Amino acid sequence: MSDIMSCMPFEQLLNWVRKEHKEKQTVFGLHKAYVASKDQEMHIFGRPLETPIGPAAGPNSQLAQNIVASYYAGSRFFELKTVQIMDGAELAACVNKPCIKADDEGYNCEWSTELYVPQAQDEYIKAWFLLKFMAKEYGLGEMDGFQFNISVGYDLAGVKSEKINTFIDNMKDGKNTDVFKECQSVLLKYADEFANFTAQDAQSVPGEICNSATISTLHGCPPEEIESIACYLLEEKGLHTFVKCNPTLLGYDFARARLNELGYDYIAFGPFHFEDDLQYEDAVPMFKRLMKLSGELGLEFGVKITNTFPVDVKAGELPSEEMYMSGKSLFPLSISLAAKLSEEFDGGLRISYAGGADAFNIKEIVSCGVWPVTVATTILKPGGYQRLTQMANLVAPLGIKEFNGIDVKALRALAEAARSDKHYMKSAKLPGTRKSKENVPLIDCYMAPCEEGCPINQEVATYMKLSGEGRYEEALRVILNRNALPFITGTICNHNCQSRCTRNFYETPVQIRDTKLLCAENAFAKVKGEVKAITQTKDKVAIVGGGPAGMAAAYYLARSGAEVVLYEKKERLGGVVSQVIPNFRIDDKVIAKDAELLTQLGVTLHLGTVAPKVAELEKDFDRVILAVGAYKRGSLPLEGCETKNALDFLEAYNQNDGKVSLGRNVVVIGGGNTAMDTARAAKRCPGVENVYLVYRRTKRYMPADEHELVLAREEGVEFKELLAPVKLEGGELLCKVMELGDIDSSGRPCCVEGEGTEAVQADTVIVAVGEKVPTDFYKENGLEVDERGYARTGDNYESSRKGVYVIGDGRRGPALVVSGMADALKVAEDIVGADVCLDMSETADEQVTYEKQGVLKEVVKDQDGKRCLSCQAICENCVQVCPNRANLAIQVPGMEKTQVIHVDYMCNECGNCASFCPYASSPYLDKFTLFANLEHMKDSKNQGFVVLDRELKQARVRLLGKEFTWQKGEASAVPEAIANLMEAVIDDYAYVLDFK
Incomplete structure (x- = not known):
């Protein structure tokens, strides 16, 4: 009934409380009662x-x-x-x-x-x-x-x-x-x-x-x-x-x-x-x-x-x-x-x-x-x-x-x-959206935001549960189902899963990345030998590039029975993770653990080897995967200044054990994770006294992961915000002063030029700007490229050459390690023609989960899996956050999970549930709605129903833009699941229908 909430008669309220308490052991959806003590x-x-x-x-x-x-x-x-x-x-x-x-x-x-x-x-x-x-x-x-x-x-x-x-x-x-x-x-x-x-x-x-x-x-x-x-x-x-x-x-x-x-x-x-x-x-x-x-x-x-x-x-x-x-x-x-x-x-x-x-x-x-x-x-x-x-x-x-x-x-x-x-402190960065791009379904709307936000859709809730119980071997088996690189991702993944975690609305997200590494470290020696090929394909596949995307493709395909040969021009696997990410963040011993899985699966590795041309590879292999990365260095020309490229510097840093001569004052231009790595590495170089990170917006709007930004700040990197570099002159980097304007389409305030300039001391200027895809490489190998120089690919990432795929940073530009792994998984499934991973999700113990809900609890080292709320099985955010209890979780016979309906007459459209639904939806508008009468239904655009006759189990239904009458036992356009839901309301939740 639009935004007008209605008051229930006392008799309805009383019977609602009594019946729900007796049959569900809850009161208005609350599972735990507080019992007061007289002596307190x-x-x-x-x-x-x-x-x-x-x-x-x-x-x-x-x-x-x-x-x-x-x-x-x-x-x-x-x-x-x-x-x-x-x-x-x-x-x-x-x-x-x-x-x-x-x-x-x-x-x-x-x-x-x-x-x-x-x-x-x-x-x-x-x-x-x-x-x-x-x-x-x-x-x-x-x-x-x-x-x-x-x-x-x-x-x-x-x-x-x-x-x-x-x-x-x-x-x-x-x-x-x-x-x-x-x-x-x-x-x-x-x-x-x-x-x-x-x-x-x-x-x-x-x-x-x-x-x-x-x-x-x-x-x-x-x-x-x-x-x-x-x-x-x-x-x-x-x-x-x-x-x-x-x-x-x-x-x-x-x-x-x-x-x-x-x-x-x-x-x-x-x-x-x-x-x-x-x-x-x-x-x-x-x-x-x-x-x-x-x-x-x-x-x-x-x-x-x-x-x-x-x-x-x-x-x-x-x-x-x-x-x-x-x-x-x-x-x-x-x-x-x-x-x-x-x-x-x-x-x-x-x-x-x-x-x-x-x-x-x-x-x-x-x-x-x-x-x-x-x-x-x-x-x-x-x-x-x-x-x-x-x-x-x-x-x-x-x-x-x-x-x-x-x-x-x-x-x-x-x-x-x-x-x-x-x-009480605000995060160093404002949180991005925690919502999926999908609309909330009318039935079975439960999903774990962490899993949906993970590019490879790991069964996070399942392995968090197992880890919390100390069952590390079982947890690692679940991780390895979809994650080919548990050590790399357990160490340096930017953990988008954590930014989506429902615990963000409580206190601190569940430490998913750390838990993954905990499981890998505790169970790898025992579980590694279980990783074996399952014959799903007999294809022979060549992979060019041994970075995370190439390693992941080799893992998924070899596990599916393919004969895989991987070419890497460097002497070791890992790509940018090995060559560029500073060794104080991740070293080659960690990467080598993931590489062991490829050896276990029989992948042939050609390290320190430049791969043959695609045309040559096509003669000996059924499929070719190009996972070459975005290795062309970007640049930012400045007047009077020869800048260093951040990746060149980081590679030199790793090769020389940090002994890189930079002078006393170093300026890093950029605000992404590479900029943070560069600034932290520069801070460790001999002779460096000051490292300044110059960015045209404030640190709050930098694209870097918050964790990396905080580490840089804690290690003494000085942030120079709202500055746009112009030229280097006399050992100083001259910058224009910028100001934040109105919010633009990116969700960040636009930058506008302010008044004046500011000089920053600089013996060396390192530029951390986006790297470029290897357009020339693609052209030389007969692949069509688009106007940006990217290889043209279809939805399955197959290039213009049939049987030749492009994955990883080289397909789209620099991105997350796990995004390259997602590319690899998609291509592997296209080649195999079937899923290459099992469904290893487990149902959660409802009582255990309900006990966790509503309890604020800080991170417990090595036991953080216990804080996981098992959202894939029980979410009910919209039910919990509604002050008026207008979103109702109901049990429907034959359905494993509880279903959520919206009760129109109890809602005043405050919109609170919209903030916490993990879907791109507002439950008070988008969930299947119970109306008190036809007039209320007419006053709303929601999909939903009005019960016309309880005895006959008859209702007026609005669904997918159409209205019609449904009655149990008669032919109807209502899907079975929706019909079962309405019947459950009539049979088991009649107190909701007693409103007059």
């Missing part, structure tokens, strides 16, 4: 509180099911989504969708509840009853072990309006509301069916829902207005009160400097809000007056840190001009403000905290005396609400019972530590 109970506002954590006022606290899911996972303090006088359709017209982007630091452009205020009130009261029921029925804690906290705004007139005033009064005591009576009646109706929750429990549910409020004001709200709202809530409404504070209290200069030092220099904001918002010098005396007033009234007063931090939309993150920042980038600001105010008040000011809290800092925050703590961004990431369980378990043993002031020294130390804590 805290107290606030005169009421008990089993854990000091919960959802912040936001997308995770506006519907009853959101609050239920949060409670089940461990929340006990609920800051309900803000209500204000503007609501419903009027508000919806002002909020652009999608409105949430939480894939790294968080952004949103939403405001307060999108419901009408009376609807919001009803949702909160329904949740109040459901949590009471679940606490007793499922033994999750005491029925009074949680608290609701209302959030109201944005000005005094609005708060005093009839709409908001009625809401406040009903939240203080809701016994006379229709929804309170309805909830009580429904619970009494089913009381005989409950195991633990009794009719007496239903009748004893108190109407006093909230006795506390958090004030949320708009940016620019005058201090006297804020104080007047607080006084009204304290004096007239008798509510314990928090006032939300903005990080703008820290001042523009502080915020800009802190974010810059942590790598968030690209986040744009100006001084406007810092000048227009509440000022620190006004805030402190106000808080002192309110503390005094609350004390006289016997109430508690405190501040909520923090409210929104507005930043500019610069790269189309969300469809608005301004958005609100949250998550890991907000933590260093929020905790600094908390520390500053605590020092001001000698620890006496109570602080309710939000702003980047998660499992990595929750224990420290609460230990300082800062609580309750509410979160949003962390539970909008994969793992979702389930992340709260880990947080609850971390704070439970702290033994805090009451607020006894804040440990100012510890809080200041926490704020200072955030300045260098990796958890």
Whole structure:
């Protein structure tokens, strides 16, 4: 129904929870319940509180099911989504969708509840009853072990309006509301069916829902207005009160400097809000007056840190001009403000905290005396609400019972530590897309992003699982199935798989490359002898070039039974890996291990031998593969300067054990991996004191792998950013100063010439620019080339000469080692006429995988396979990250994997699931959708269905651009899998259909 979410009746919610819990042992898709302990109970506002954590006022606290899911996972303090006088359709017209982007630091452009205020009130009261029921029925804690906290705004007139005033009064005591009576009646109706929750429990549910409020004001709200709202809530409404504070209290200069030092220099904001918002010098005396007033009234007063931090939309993150920042980038600001105010008040000011809290800092925050703590961004990431369980378990043993002031020294130390804590620092490079180019399928959408992102599609999840269990030999067998070079790729692969790993949304990607090498080192001696030829072809194949592509082609073909002869003009195999990549990164002993596999398979090697011409090879071989690499050196002419080519330098470096004369000052021009290798090698040359890496953009936009960039920086390479070289003069490289412009089609900011020049000391200038394919070689051997000088090839990489293939860097220009291996695999399969690899994927243990989800955990050396989330078997990212539970994982009889459907009436098109789906899709738009009725279906373009008759199992279906009626047992255009899915919804998930 477009972006309008609907509220479920209490009876539907109750039956949904009961049936799902009984049959699936889950609640709204959550697999782990948090059980509170009575002896760890805290107290606030005169009421008990089993854990000091919960959802912040936001997308995770506006519907009853959101609050239920949060409670089940461990929340006990609920800051309900803000209500204000503007609501419903009027508000919806002002909020652009999608409105949430939480894939790294968080952004949103939403405001307060999108419901009408009376609807919001009803949702909160329904949740109040459901949590009471679940606490007793499922033994999750005491029925009074949680608290609701209302959030109201944005000005005094609005708060005093009839709409908001009625809401406040009903939240203080809701016994006379229709929804309170309805909830009580429904619970009494089913009381005989409950195991633990009794009719007496239903009748004893108190109407006093909230006795506390958090004030949320708009940016620019005058201090006297804020104080007047607080006084009204304290004096007239008798509510314990928090006032939300903005990080703008820290001042523009502080915020800009802190974010810059942590790598968030690209986040744009100006001084406007810092000048227009509440000022620190006004805030402190106000808080002192309110503390005094609350004390006289016997109430508690405190501040909520923090409210929104507005930043500019610069790269189309969300469809608005301004958005609100949250998550890991907000933590260093929020905790600094908390520390500053605590020092001001000698620890006496109570602080309710939000702003980047998660499992990595929750224990420290609460230990300082800062609580309750509410979160949003962390539970909008994969793992979702389930992340709260880990947080609850971390704070439970702290033994805090009451607020006894804040440990100012510890809080200041926490704020200072955030300045260098990796958890809050932005990566040296902005992450590229983690999405596949494929659209999400309606059925069986699970795939491991790491495997899809690997050019040779290794069964990563399978060998990570085996490695994590210490089964290295089995893991290596899986690796060798598709990977011909486990030692080379385990050492220097740029591991695109890791950049796609779902763990990037948790903390750190699974160390796939290191794990591959671990398996190779531990099992190679035993497994090597098992590598044998399987007769699939009797072709005789010549391979020209012994780099990674040529070695891989020899491996795949020889294993398939081909007679393979490989020619390499150098004395050893490895190509650019051996000749050019510095030996401090990989040495020939490592490469020799992979070469042993070729010997094991009977490949004939002609090393130090220039291969015969293609015409000669064709006489003796059925097929010829040219894997000669892009060996023609590139150049960058500069005025008054004779530059060195990076590959020439690196080759000389390796041949001379690093003894290359370069002078004191070396400039490397470029920003790719070769540039990083060159700079690091130059730094090791005798006599070199300074190595400068010159690049026309900033390091964040360099094409180099982040790991290599970081190593270069750690080894003392000095980055000279935003410089374009012009000429060498008097031992100095003169460069034009550049500036970053708007984002271009590459996703990077374009470079524009700035003002002035800058000189960089340079005795030697080394140019790391793209190498060129050997056009002359192809022409000499009778191959057609295109206008770029590349050999013309078909989809199977066969050249214009039948039976002659071109693979590797020589086909496309310099690329990844594993890309050359992918070429080799494709050509081998074309020659053999069949798959040359087996399917070695294994199914994952569902329970083990669900236990890992939602748990933040750092890399454990040599055991990192245990962190793998087995996405190829269980993904459910879209299910986990949806605040409203609008994406549903269901079991369909006869299908091995759970299937995902989208429930239209629960969705408000926040767009959060789009960020985390590994496909080039948005699940809320692209997954098969369940509509509540025909009107809702008409209002949407999604493919999906409306159940027309449950008994007949009849539905109206929209599929592949057509609409028709489906009924079980009758001939239909609906594919069997889709029909089975709809039938499963009707038979096993009827509670989803009870919406009215």
